[in-house]
Amino acid sequence: SKKIEDLPDPFKMVEKELQPFSDSIKELVSTDQPILSMAAKHFFEKRHGKRFRPTIVQLMAKTVAACTPEGKQGKEWEWSGASEIDMEGGVVTSKNHQGSEVWRKQAQLGQIVEMIHVASLIHDDVLDEADTRRGGEAVHKLYSNKVAVLAGDYLLARASVLLARLENTAVVQIMATALESLVAGEIMQLKASPEELLQMESYLKKSYYKTASLICYACRSTALLGGHAYGSTVATACEEFGFHMGLAFQIQDDILDFTAAANILGKPALADMNLGLSTAPILYAAQEFDHLRPLVKRRFKEKGDKQTALEALYKSKTAMNKAKQLAQFHAQRAVDALLRLPQSDARDALLRLTYVVITREK
Ligand code: FPP
Ligand code: FPP
Ligand code: MG
Ligand code: MG
Secondary structure, three states: OOOHHHOOOHHHHHHHHHHHHHHHHHHHOOOOOHHHHHHHHHOOOOOOOOOHHHHHHHHHHHHHHOOOOOOOOOOOOOOOOOOHHHOEOOEOOHHHHOOOHHHHHHHHHHHHHHHHHHHHHHHHHHHOOOOEEOOEEOHHHHOOHHHHHHHHHHHHHHHHHHHHHOOOHHHHHHHHHHHHHHHHHHHHHHHOOHHHHHOHHHHHHHHHHHHHHHHHHHHHHHHHHOOOOOOOHHHHHHHHHHHHHHHHHHHHHHHHHHHOOHHHHOOOOOHHHHOOOOOHHHHHHHHHOHHHHHHHHOOOOOOOHHHHHHHHHHHOOOHHHHHHHHHHHHHHHHHHHHHOOOOOHHHHHHHHHHHHHHHOOO
């Protein structure tokens, strides 16, 4: 069977296309309020992060261009967002995709998603009182909480304007729902009852809302912009991929919170526990060691709780492995969804990216 390294490199494949990304996003977020521009631009220039999301959107755009829209074969193109020049027998094909109006809108969606992501991180660091992000000081540390709140709001406002400019009501609706989910996930985390704190199901549900939703809605939107119908098998496969990819991503993130050092992560380590949150590794340890359960339920707020929980986690022979298997399970489901789409280099690059997500070390 094929080796992962034989598949196309996802980041290389979109490198050139993401190049103008930073330049145009700088323009997109400029305002006549210097402090807001500074705070916002900061995150798109020097500290641009892994760019997972725009990479996924870009690759997904290519992947869906290689799929024939259902019911569109030989039919007149009806979707208003596409110009005739894009079409070949009514279909945006891989051949005429790059440089087309459809492609431009999908690239714009990638930028919108990254803006939403960065806005949520700026706010998240205020909520979590985390002082570092992407290897440097968080916006609220560089400036103040007030500036961080406004910078996040501003980015969100800009993202909304750009979203409206796509002139696709279904996509606006879907992405607005993604925003709603992000906030719902944070609230769920904040308000979790002692029982919920112990439940794997609540943990996964919260992870869906706060992480997977953005990428899964972005993937469906990419398919829609590509001319695929809302309920089409293509759009559904895209969304399913995003759902499982997002969960795998978050579970891996939660594992790294225990296993990686802060200087590698570019943000604080052991952050979840310090916030009183239990993620997959601790939840599995608590299934094994009864004495952890009351600690989880009281959010590790008594002296020595965190130490006790960490010792149990390191003592457990299975907890960390089970967490890794959970990430692998979702990665496999993401792969299964991709395999329902026709083979293309972009699809294969997404397969490889799925592997990268569960083996990444930062
Ligand atoms: C990171 O999680 C945070 C999120 C995935 C979402 C944060 C969402 C909000 C603050 C709601 C407001 C949303 C918008 C769009 C302004 P984490 O704290 O587990 O990860 P970390 O280790 O990277 O900090
Ligand atoms: C840090 O993202 C944020 C999180 C770990 C929580 C939110 C995650 C998502 C919304 C991502 C879903 C992503 C995929 C790929 C399915 P990060 O580690 O990507 O931060 P960076 O942008 O600074 O690299
Ligand atoms: Mg948080
Ligand atoms: Mg955080």
